[in-house]
Amino acid sequence: MKLIGQKTQMIVDEPDHEILRLFSAPLYKTHIGINNDEKEILMGEKKWVGQEDNILIQSESDQILNLDGIERIKNEINKHIKKYIKSIISPLEDDTEFIITQSWLNIINDGFHHKHRHQNSIISGAFYVNTTMKDFIEFDSPLAPFWDMLSVSSKELNEFNSVNYREFVHSGQLVIFPSYLTHGVPGRFKTKGIKSQPRCSLAFNTFPVGRLGGSHEQHPGVNTKKIIEERLTIKLGAQHQRNEVKIDSSKSS
């Protein structure tokens, strides 16, 4: 079980009492920008599943970050994933790395993106390719189900009594968050007489490789990178041996 130290607890000071924020969920945000060429690569081609009048259109590929011409965006995202890991997960070993396993595009013209969580991922994120001033992402508090047990209206909303949080987003913005956080886009509707811009985001998932678990010599945990490398070496060794056998047998015939 992980316990946080007293140093990491933030304290709300009042003259006669204090309130500790015991646990919270991180939402990392930064601006990495997007230029016209990158936007053209991501939005220009027809690479979508579904028709344009669908509520949510997604890319066929889930390896969008491997497209040519958007290497800068991929590098920036990886750089910020590293910063997130360092400050939030703070791995004991430097060889624990989070790699992007999937990346895909979402487009909403006039509609919504249902509430969801990202499976088979530890940290997820979204990079905003195209947005309007009104676009946001909405997160649900992991404690929201408990608030259903008793509902008391609040005079003022704060991080303890709120069940969701809206972060307004803009083109070029990157957000990173734990994959367990439920999120979505409640509704996006065209304003009469105004030509609407599509909301386009590039979402991604990650998975850790390297040292997992373990905190001392007796219980070192596992190093998934080493295990895979060892298996590949064994496999390549076996392949090499088979080739040698082949060469030998051809010589003898």
Ligand SMILES: [Fe+2]
């Ligand atoms: Fe998502």
